[in-house]
Amino acid sequence: MAIGPMRRVAGLVAGALMCGGLITEAAAHPHVYITFETTVLYDKGTFAGVRHKWMFDEFYTTMAIEGLDKNKDGVYDREELAELAKVNIEGLKDFAYFTFPGLGGKEIALGDARDYWLEHKDGLLSLHFTLPFASPVLSEAKGLTISVYDPTYFIAFEPAKDKPARISEGAPKGCEAKIVAAAEKPGDNAALGALQTQLGAYGSSIAKTIAVECNGP
Numbered sequence: 173m174a175i176g177p178m179r180r181v182a183g184l185v186a187g188a189l190m191c192g193g194l195i196t197e198a199a200a201h202p203h204v205y206i207t208f209e210t211t212v213l214y215d216k217g218t219f220a221g222v223r224h225k226w227m228f229d230e231f232y233t234t235m236a237i238e239g240l241d242k243n244k245d246g247v248y249d250r251e252e253l254a255e256l257a258k259v260n261i262e263g264l265k266d267f268a269y270f271t272f273p274g275l276g277g278k279e280i281a282l283g284d285a286r287d288y289w290l291e292h293k294d295g296l297l298s299l300h301f302t303l304p305f306a307s308p309v310l311s312e313a314k315g316l317t318i319s320v321y322d323p324t325y326f327i328a329f330e331p332a333k334d335k336p337a338r339i340s341e342g343a344p345k346g347c348e349a350k351i352v353a354a355a356e357k358p359g360d361n362a363a364l365g366a367l368q369t370q371l372g373a374y375g376s377s378i379a380k381t382i383a384v385e386c387n388g389p
Contacts, residue, residue, distance in 0.1 A: 204329030205229040208320055209332045212384055214343035218308035219384065221283070222271065222318055223340070226299045227332075233297040240244075248292035257290040260299055270322050270329070271303055276315040281306035311347060311386050321379040329380050337382040347386040 208226040228236065240252050264270065273280040288301035309316055313314065319331050331337070337349040 178308045189349070202325055204232050204327045206327060206329050207332050208329055208336065208380070210318060210349075210382055212337070212339045212382070213304075214311065214340050214347070215308070217311055219305070219311060219316060220308045221302060221304035222273070223287075223302045224269075224271070224300070224320075228297045228299070230296065233292070233295065236297055237292060240335050250289055250291065253290035253292065253297075257288050257299065261285045261288045261301060265287050267322070269301075269303055270284065270320060270327065272319045272321070273305065274315075274317050275309055275313060275318070280309065311344065313317065314385075315321075316384040317352070317381050318384070319379045319381045323378075325378055326380075331380055334345070339384070344386060347384070349382050349384045352381045 207227045211223040213220045237248055242252055283304040283306055285301045285303055291298050331351050337351055339347050339349050
């Protein structure tokens with residue numbers, strides 16, 4: 173199979189970074205649009221990572237699936253999309269999967285993506301994958317955030333309209349995950365404050381940040 177579209181996208185993003193760092197606000201224009209749903213994974217008193225579902229736009233989908241219906245039945249099953257899923261994940265690794273978790277203003281390291289697969293449904297392609305934290309975060313820890321963004325703005329990320337952020341089953345009732353608006357004051361959320369300081373007004377405006385809080389019993 174030819175080199176997958178996401179690898180070509182990753183190469184273009186890399187070129188933008190090498191040729192001038194972050195694209196300026198005036199010049200930035202996304203070429204790929206992704207709608208995301210993120211589940212923060214709870215496991216035995218800790219947050220252990222995230223599970224993403226990224227739904228690609230119609231144009232990208234059309235380009236990506238071209239020639240992949242091997243049995244010509246009009247259906248793109250998981251097996252037919254497996255190689256493309258692998259190419260996607262390999263390309264995304266070079267860009268930290270466009271996922272930047274933090275705790276109390278400090279970066280949280282990620283492990284390699286796992287349990288990844290592609291589905292084609294209702295005319296759109298979606299990439300599912302899990303990213304483990306290198307070290308689990310205690311549920312009572314304050315200031316856990318997960319930011320999803322491409323700093324070059326080649327890829328635009330937007331949260332899904334229905335439940336874009338959630339916590340997996342088993343978490344205490346007082347725990348919630350929610351999208352934090354860029355203009356919102358960080359308050360006790362030190363990781364969000366550090367993100368805004370690092371990226372500046374433009375960077376923080378394109379970053380979609382999930383804040384995780386556990387209150388009460």
